[in-house]
Amino acid sequence: MxxxxxxxxxxxxxxxxxxxxxxxxxxxxxxxxxxxxxxxxxxxxxxxxxxxxxxxxxxxxxxxxxxxxxxxxxxxxxxxxxxxxxxxxxxxxxxxxxxxxxxxxxxxxxxxxxxxxxxxxxxxxxxxxxxxxxxxxxxxxxxxxxxxxxxxxxxxxxxxRKLLEEQALKKKLEAEQRIKEEREREQKRKQKAKQKARKRRDYNALQAAQQEAKKSTEKEHTENHKSSTSPSQKKKPQRRSWMRLILQMVLFLIMVTVVGVAVCRYTDLRTQSVCSNVNTVYEDTVRTLQSYHLVESVLKFGSQQ
CATH class of the missing domain: 3.80.10.10 (Ribonuclease Inhibitor)
Incomplete structure (x- = not known):
């Protein structure tokens, strides 16, 4: 300076x-x-x-x-x-x-x-x-x-012109950015929808599994109950069938005895040795029953006194 x-x-x-x-x-x-x-x-x-x-x-x-x-x-x-x-x-x-x-x-x-x-x-x-x-x-x-x-x-x-081009480019970039953001938002919405659908499927599958497990438990319980009650139910018919068979046999023997006694007492076979034994047994049985009848009468009379 x-x-x-x-x-x-x-x-x-x-x-x-x-x-x-x-x-x-x-x-x-x-x-x-x-x-x-x-x-x-x-x-x-x-x-x-x-x-x-x-x-x-x-x-x-x-x-x-x-x-x-x-x-x-x-x-x-x-x-x-x-x-x-x-x-x-x-x-x-x-x-x-x-x-x-x-x-x-x-x-x-x-x-x-x-x-x-x-x-x-x-x-x-x-x-x-x-x-x-x-x-x-x-x-x-x-x-x-x-x-x-x-x-x-x-x-x-x-x-x-450059300013307009810059503005147009800016608007284009902004529009592209908006489109990009909208696509990203749409993609996020789709992802959320997929996640929600997957959760719903998992929830429904869990509910179905629980229902199936519940049905299986109930079925198993029912089968166990049937299995516990069925032997007694099976025993009763079996017991009844045996009793019926025994009763039928007793009735058959009584009928055979009655027929045998009638044959030995009222037919020409009474002179046979077999019928002699049958008649002896019959007479002894009658006397026994009469004695039982006499005792019953005495007892009845004593109770009335």
């Missing part, structure tokens, strides 16, 4: 009215801070120096009306150059500019422009034309402003 100050000296000493001449000062940098302290310096001459760039804060010097940057080595102007809204006269002769910043279109008060001896791109060079007299330089300013407005509009359209 001290070396720069030594080159430019005291800027106030160089100020002549509203004109500040810093040409031929071997400057490689612009003393923006010192210039900002001199708002009266509306005419600034920085020609014939070694400037390759202008700092961004140079565009804060909005009080400048006339600016001479000719015969430097400027490769480009700051992107914020359009902030110099009061600029009316701009000399950029013999620099290394190939293009101008888009904000150049905002210099609505620009009336004079010289872009000769710059390696401008063909479209800008055609718009700038020559600046050999006052009229040509004024026409150059008008054409360049119109050209830069077109460039600005194209860039704005391109920016708007």
């Amino acid at each position: 001290s070396r720069l100050s030594g080159k430019v000296g005291n800027l106030r000493d160089k100020l002549d009215g509203n004109e500040l001449d810093l040409s031929l000062s071997d400057l490689s940098e612009v003393p923006v801070r010192e210039l900002a302290a001199l708002p009266k310096a509306t005419v600034l001459d920085l020609s014939c120096n070694k400037l390759t760039t202008l700092p961004g804060d140079f565009c804060s010097l909005t009080h400048i009306v006339r600016l001479d940057l000719s015969k430097n080595q400027l490769l480009q102007l700051p992107a914020e150059f359009g902030r110099l809204i009061n600029l009316q006269h701009l000399d950029l002769l013999q620099n290394r500019l190939t293009s101008l910043p888009v904000t150049f279109a905002q210099l609505k008060n620009l009336k004079w422009l010289d872009l000769k001896d710059n390696p401008l791109n063909p479209a800008l060079a055609k718009a700038a034309g020559d600046c050999l007299d006052e009229k040509q330089c004024k026409d150059s300013a008008l054409r360049v402003l119109q050209y830069m407005k077109v460039i600005q509009e194209e860039m704005e359209r391109e920016l708007q």
Whole structure:
């Protein structure tokens, strides 16, 4: 900063009215801070120096009306150059500019422009034309402003197109994300439904198994009860059948005896030895029964007494 100050000296000493001449000062940098302290310096001459760039804060010097940057080595102007809204006269002769910043279109008060001896791109060079007299330089300013407005509009359209594309892409991505989330939710719902159905099947299978076990238990209990009661039920018919058989045999023997006795007593066979024995047994039996009858009568009579 001290070396720069030594080159430019005291800027106030160089100020002549509203004109500040810093040409031929071997400057490689612009003393923006010192210039900002001199708002009266509306005419600034920085020609014939070694400037390759202008700092961004140079565009804060909005009080400048006339600016001479000719015969430097400027490769480009700051992107914020359009902030110099009061600029009316701009000399950029013999620099290394190939293009101008888009904000150049905002210099609505620009009336004079010289872009000769710059390696401008063909479209800008055609718009700038020559600046050999006052009229040509004024026409150059008008054409360049119109050209830069077109460039600005194209860039704005391109920016708007990109913005719309970004918005469309964003909406597409959001829609895809929503579809993805909906698919994930649907998949989760299906998984939950499958889990619920599986649990329901397991529950029904458990209930069926329990019912089957219960039926098996009841059947086993019933069979055990039948098996415990069936022997007695089987014994009773068996016992009855034996008693019936014995009774039948007794009746048969009685009938045989009666028939035998009748035959031996009332037929011609009574003289046989077999019938003699039968008749003897019969007579003994009758006497025994009569004696039993006599005893019963005595007992009956004694009880009545």
